[in-house]
Amino acid sequence: MDLFQHLAWGDAGWGDEIAAGTLVTITLALATLPFGLVLGFLIALAKNSHEPALRAAANVYTTIFRGLPELLTLFLIYYGGQIALSRLSMALFGEPIEVNGFVAGMFALALVFSSYASEVFLSAFRGIPAGQYEGSQALGMSRFATMRLVIAPQLIRLALPGLSNLWLILLKDTALVSVIGLNDILRNTSVAVGNTKEPFFFFLVACMIYLVLSMISSIGIGRVSAWAERGQGGRA
Amino acid sequence: MTHATTSIEASPPPPAARRRFSAARGAGWALLVAWSALGLGLALLLAQGYDAEMYARYLPRVLSGVWVTMQLVVLSVVLGAIISIPIAAGRLARPGLGATLAFGYSYFFRGTPLLAQTFLVYYGVGQFSDFFRAIGLWWFFREAFFCAVLTFSLNTAAYQAEILAGAIRSVPNGQWQAADSLGLRRSVTLLKVILPQALITSLRPYGNEVVLMIKGSAIAAVITVFDLMGQTRYAFSKTYDMQVYLWAAILYLVMVEVLRRVWDVLELRLTRHLKRASD
Numbered sequence: 001m002d003l004f005q006h007l008a009w010g011d012a013g014w015g016d017e018i019a020a021g022t023l024v025t026i027t028l029a030l031a032t033l034p035f036g037l038v039l040g041f042l043i044a045l046a047k048n049s050h051e052p053a054l055r056a057a058a059n060v061y062t063t064i065f066r067g068l069p070e071l072l073t074l075f076l077i078y079y080g081g082q083i084a085l086s087r088l089s090m091a092l093f094g095e096p097i098e099v100n101g102f103v104a105g106m107f108a109l110a111l112v113f114s115s116y117a118s119e120v121f122l123s124a125f126r127g128i129p130a131g132q133y134e135g136s137q138a139l140g141m142s143r144f145a146t147m148r149l150v151i152a153p154q155l156i157r158l159a160l161p162g163l164s165n166l167w168l169i170l171l172k173d174t175a176l177v178s179v180i181g182l183n184d185i186l187r188n189t190s191v192a193v194g195n196t197k198e199p200f201f202f203f204l205v206a207c208m209i210y211l212v213l214s215m216i217s218s219i220g221i222g223r224v225s226a227w228a229e230r231g232q233g234g235r236a
Numbered sequence: 237m238t239h240a241t242t243s244i245e246a247s248p249p250p251p252a253a254r255r256r257f258s259a260a261r262g263a264g265w266a267l268l269v270a271w272s273a274l275g276l277g278l279a280l281l282l283a284q285g286y287d288a289e290m291y292a293r294y295l296p297r298v299l300s301g302v303w304v305t306m307q308l309v310v311l312s313v314v315l316g317a318i319i320s321i322p323i324a325a326g327r328l329a330r331p332g333l334g335a336t337l338a339f340g341y342s343y344f345f346r347g348t349p350l351l352a353q354t355f356l357v358y359y360g361v362g363q364f365s366d367f368f369r370a371i372g373l374w375w376f377f378r379e380a381f382f383c384a385v386l387t388f389s390l391n392t393a394a395y396q397a398e399i400l401a402g403a404i405r406s407v408p409n410g411q412w413q414a415a416d417s418l419g420l421r422r423s424v425t426l427l428k429v430i431l432p433q434a435l436i437t438s439l440r441p442y443g444n445e446v447v448l449m450i451k452g453s454a455i456a457a458v459i460t461v462f463d464l465m466g467q468t469r470y471a472f473s474k475t476y477d478m479q480v481y482l483w484a485a486i487l488y489l490v491m492v493e494v495l496r497r498v499w500d501v502l503e504l505r506l507t508r509h510l511k512r513a514s515d
Contacts, residue, residue: 046264053264060271067447067492068485069454071465076485080478168347175349179458186352193359200360207348207356214347 003201006192014192014202021188022209028105028174028184033167035110040117047118048125058118065115070173073112078104078180105177113170120162125151127158157228164221168214175210185209278482285479294471298483301467302491304381308453308463311385313446316392323397328404338397345394351455353391358383358459384456388449395445403438404430436507443499447492454488464488 007015046058065073081104086096128151136146178187189206193199326338345353361368361377368374376382407430415425457465468484471477 046267049260049264051258051260051264053268054260055264057264057267057271063493064489067451067489069451069465069488071454071457072468072481072484072488075469076481079472079481083478172347172349175351176455178351186349186355190355198363200356200363203352203356203360206352207344210348210352211344 003198006196006198006201007205014188014196017188017192018185018205018209021183021185022213024102024182025171025174025184026213028102028109028177028182029167029171031102032106032109032113032170032174035106036113036117036166036170037163039110039114041121043114043118044121044125047122062115062118065111070108070112071176071179074105074108074176074180077108077111081107101177101180101182104180105174105182109170109173109177112173113166116166116169117163120159120166121155123162124155124158128154153231157232160221160225160228164217164225167221168217171213171217172210282479282482285477287477290475290477290479294467294475294480295483297462298464298467298471298480298487301462301464302487304461304467305450305453305463305465305491308381308384308388308456308461309446309449312388312392312453313449315385315389316396319389319393320396320400323393324400324404327397327401342394342397345391346398350387350391350452351458354384354387354455354459357387357390380456380459380461384453384459384461388453388456391452392445392449395448396442399438399441399445400434402441403434406437407433436510439499439503439506443496443503446499447495450488450491450495 006013007018009015043058043061046054047062049055068076078099078101082099085099089095089097132150132154133146136150141149174184175186178184178190181187185206189202193202196202323338323341326334327342329335329338358380361383365374365377368377411429411433412425415429420429453463454465456463457469460466462470464484464487468480471480
């Protein structure tokens, strides 16, 4: 049988299942991104603070989540969250609740993403000269206005290369949720392998889909970075 | 014309206003207290759930998993370093077949998830078992451990090749030209002039790569290798006790932190000739 017939749509092949898995992968990565970015930014602010206590608290966070394997973080959130939430819900409502694999995956990936993103934001903060803060202060801008109008626009430009890398890593890390049974690309191809006994072909297809996704991402990142660099002159 | 006849005595700056309390300080302490509470809670959980029988049965297994994880990481990183040399050469070569192949290799292994690569090797190779039996390599591919080592080596080789190629590119061109004008052969230039400088700049990325490998090696558990993660999953499946995951978390953190500290010392030692006396 021709291998590519396995990829047919509908009941005859696995094309639609794999496409659905691709959608889950993309949704998961896109859903994780805003949480990871906001959390990472806040942690970078804490690390950049003059306050030793705040810096220490932020450093504990990054030490833990950059040191643990992503797979272990996922299991800790999925199984640990399941047990903790079930107990809580038993005590409150008298019935257990089920932890959603998607939410657990999103949570775990956001923890990992944010701890790496905080390092990226932190080094971007260090790349902004103190004169920018002093200049804003001289103009009588509030601290919030300084951050929003002066610092953030420069921060985005400086942090973008690092963040793009983290996005590509996030896209690949989503594959781990297949282990807790979420129907992403890898899980659905595994099911297809179980039925067709064509592991090499299907896992190669899965790899190719990830490659295409990262190529598409690169194009998108190029657009975003052109937008972020718009004030820099040249390179137009 | 008027002018000042007395100079104003220089006075020390006014003492900085010491703020007893700020939002940042409050938030910092609140978070630190929260972390301590979490740590204490987990410690309590471990103490409360202490079960001599469970410890006797599963702790030695989990510790043996640490040993397997170390073997996985060391083998993969060393083999990866060897494989990375020709790939780095390809990445530095002028456009041609070699450069294209090296780019394709690097793009594939860095652009796809390690888990998918592991499946591709472990399950994909099984499909061609007759072929590998015929050429006498089946004993190798039959073992999940060897498949994991192979996949991780190929994967880390792609990253290490980028590190190596980047470090060599970062050495200024004048170093090559100076060695050239001294009449040194290219191989001598590379080994004695370029690489020593390149490896210094690549020390930090190499350290990061080893850390990533320690963390990534947990994936081997998915293809039935009993590394630290594999033993932990086994123990959890038998006991349904979250404690074992906490053990694993602590052990992984210790491994990563020890490596980072050792690497920092190593880096300090290897770059001591770059430090000025006044520093």
